[in-house]
Amino acid sequence: MTATVTLPVPATTEAPVRTRSVPAAVVLAKRRLALTVRSPRSIVVPLLTPVLFALVIAPALANTIAAPAGRTAYMTFVALATVGLLIPLNCAFSGLGVIVDRQQGAMRELLVAPIRRSSIVVGNLLAALALTALQLVVLIAASALRGAVYESGVRMLWFIAAAIAFAVFMYGLAEILSVRLPSPVEYIGAVPAVAIVPFFFAGSLFPITSLPHWLAAVAKVLPLTHALALFRYGIAGSSGVRALHNIWGLHNAAEMATFSLLVLVAYAVVVFAGAVRLFARAGTS
Amino acid sequence: MTTLVEASAVEAIDLEKVYPGDVHAVRGISFSVEPGEAFGLLGPNGAGKSTTIGMLNTTVRATSGRALLGGLDVATDPIGTRARSSVVFQDTVVDQPLTGRQNLELHLRLWGKDGADGRARLADLCALVELSDVLDRPVATYSGGQRRRMEIVRALASDPQVLFLDEPTVGLDTRVRHDLFDALASLRERTGVTVLMTTHYLDEAERLCDRIAIVDGGRIVACDAPANLLAALGSEVLELRVDEPVQVEQLLVNAGVPPADLFVIGTTVTIVLRQQAGDALLERVRDRALVLRSVTTRRPTFDDVYLRLTGGRLDTDNI
Numbered sequence: 001m002t003a004t005v006t007l008p009v010p011a012t013t014e015a016p017v018r019t020r021s022v023p024a025a026v027v028l029a030k031r032r033l034a035l036t037v038r039s040p041r042s043i044v045v046p047l048l049t050p051v052l053f054a055l056v057i058a059p060a061l062a063n064t065i066a067a068p069a070g071r072t073a074y075m076t077f078v079a080l081a082t083v084g085l086l087i088p089l090n091c092a093f094s095g096l097g098v099i100v101d102r103q104q105g106a107m108r109e110l111l112v113a114p115i116r117r118s119s120i121v122v123g124n125l126l127a128a129l130a131l132t133a134l135q136l137v138v139l140i141a142a143s144a145l146r147g148a149v150y151e152s153g154v155r156m157l158w159f160i161a162a163a164i165a166f167a168v169f170m171y172g173l174a175e176i177l178s179v180r181l182p183s184p185v186e187y188i189g190a191v192p193a194v195a196i197v198p199f200f201f202a203g204s205l206f207p208i209t210s211l212p213h214w215l216a217a218v219a220k221v222l223p224l225t226h227a228l229a230l231f232r233y234g235i236a237g238s239s240g241v242r243a244l245h246n247i248w249g250l251h252n253a254a255e256m257a258t259f260s261l262l263v264l265v266a267y268a269v270v271v272f273a274g275a276v277r278l279f280a281r282a283g284t285s
Numbered sequence: 286m287t288t289l290v291e292a293s294a295v296e297a298i299d300l301e302k303v304y305p306g307d308v309h310a311v312r313g314i315s316f317s318v319e320p321g322e323a324f325g326l327l328g329p330n331g332a333g334k335s336t337t338i339g340m341l342n343t344t345v346r347a348t349s350g351r352a353l354l355g356g357l358d359v360a361t362d363p364i365g366t367r368a369r370s371s372v373v374f375q376d377t378v379v380d381q382p383l384t385g386r387q388n389l390e391l392h393l394r395l396w397g398k399d400g401a402d403g404r405a406r407l408a409d410l411c412a413l414v415e416l417s418d419v420l421d422r423p424v425a426t427y428s429g430g431q432r433r434r435m436e437i438v439r440a441l442a443s444d445p446q447v448l449f450l451d452e453p454t455v456g457l458d459t460r461v462r463h464d465l466f467d468a469l470a471s472l473r474e475r476t477g478v479t480v481l482m483t484t485h486y487l488d489e490a491e492r493l494c495d496r497i498a499i500v501d502g503g504r505i506v507a508c509d510a511p512a513n514l515l516a517a518l519g520s521e522v523l524e525l526r527v528d529e530p531v532q533v534e535q536l537l538v539n540a541g542v543p544p545a546d547l548f549v550i551g552t553t554v555t556i557v558l559r560q561q562a563g564d565a566l567l568e569r570v571r572d573r574a575l576v577l578r579s580v581t582t583r584r585p586t587f588d589d590v591y592l593r594l595t596g597g598r599l600d601t602d603n604i
Contacts, residue, residue, distance in 0.1 A: 028395075031380070034387060035380060035383065039382065105377055109378040114365070285345050
């Protein structure tokens with residue numbers, strides 16, 4: 001009896017090395033950052049509106065609406081809300097980068113690389129998180145110089161955790177949009193609805209209790225409402241506790257913050273997993 | 286007794302692809318490419334060439350059939366097969382704002398070949414195609430020829446066992462095309478890489494490939510070495526320019542010319558002359574008072590091979 005064994009083709013010099021998923025994501029994040037550095041507009045433009053809001057509109061609103069004793073607190077309240085504008089806008093710009101990759105061809109090279117397709121999405125996310133962190137530091141510092149007052153301490157971790165979870169959620173949404181709306185024109189047209197409209201209903205400029213009852217109920221399920229409450233709980237003290245109370249109606253601040261963070265994490269996990277799945281499917285026709 | 290057989294570098298087994306809307310792009314394509322061989326898929330637009338390459342490089346999911354790269358199944362080990370291959374696309378896929386060096390190093394890192402060996406190979410390849418001096422400039426500043434050479438070096442930098450070239454010269458001017466042929470020949474000689482290319486340029490396939498599969502309507506209609514494909518047409522063809530090609534075609538078939546030896550493109554009827562005497566066929570045409578605008582006898586070219594197999598073939602059912 002004769003058996004035939006087929007041998008794999010030997011490599012010309014060495015066996016192929018398989019790149020592990022995490023390093024591949026880091027390589028791709030560095031690529032994205034290198035491209036961003038070559039186009040500084042993509043860093044500055046998402047920062048413009050939030051900085052303008054924090055430096056000009058927040059103090060103006062405080063002077064117009066708040067009593068003299070409460071002006072600083074209100075300015076801090078609004079200035080911090082601009083974080084909820086910055087993160088979605090920055091993630092939306094990152095999603096645009098995916099469309100550019102697809103249109104200019106670079107995505108084709110990435111899709112035939114020996115890496116998991118999820119690494120491409122994770123790499124883009126890491127770059128978006130790094131840029132967002134840089135921009136957040138600029139925004140918070142600028143608003144503090146303008147007069148907003150922030151608290152530091154361990155509770156700042158709530159701010160950081162909420163910012164990361166919210167950014168993951170928003171980036172996942174941007175990635176989904178970039179697959180569903182592959183034309184830059186359509187994509188840009190959808191950005192205000194996703195990145196800006198929720199800002200006005202999530203307790204950015206006033207507590208959600210000031211909204212009509214039904215709209216307040218809608219606000220309670222928006223990820224941004226939970227994110228803003230946690231940002232304030234993390235670095236703006238009592239206004240954060242009130243924002244959490246407006247959502248949950250409880251009295252234990254740490255418990256409410258945990259619930260809100262869990263909500264944000266759940267949104268982030270579901271949307272980001274959906275984005276990865278959709279991207280991987282779109283990568284193979 | 287056990288016999289050890291080295292796997293083909295590429296093996297396509299009855300590959301089929303049906304896109305939504307019941308569009309049959311590929312209808313059961315099978316071929317194998319031996320290590321170190323240059324194999325071409327030649328066919329008109331829409332023949333299914335790029336879809337076939339897509340199924341081999343994991344960007345297109347086969348509806349049925351199997352594809353193997355170096356013995357690994359593309360469907361079950363996509364990352365493994367991608368690690369063994371690289372693709373040169375029709376268009377530039379490198380990041381143009383980045384420098385050539387940044388792009389090439391990115392490729393090495395993604396393929397896990399960024400060690401000392403990988404860097405040495407990269408330097409060697411760049412020197413071979415005269416890119417070393419421009420590596421630190423953004424790719425956006427490169428000439429068309431430099432960009433294409435850069436794409437080839439990028440694809441070979443990871444030392445792939447199989448290099449896919451998907452219509453690599455579309456839209457390039459003659460000088461850049463020849464520049465590319467030259468670079469490819471040198472690099473193939475140096476690396477011994479297996480090449481699988483798609484093209485619809487006959488000269489390109491003839492010049493670069495050891496074997497060619499002619500693809501039409503999602504099927505392989507012929508597969509052989511270019512010289513053998515050409516030899517199948519014999520030593521002479523008769524080319525007639527006529528006013529009524531359909532009538533002339535029918536007349537010639539009735540005169541005993543096999544339908545496979547006859548093809549019509551526009552008003553030109555080309556007949557592969559084997560046993561038939563060209564003069565006798567011409568007499569038949571003249572006897573029927575069909576107008577002959579010109580008559581040429583010549584040696585067959587690769588164009589004839591291609592046109593005979595992919596277009597102008599007589600539909601014998603309608604005779």
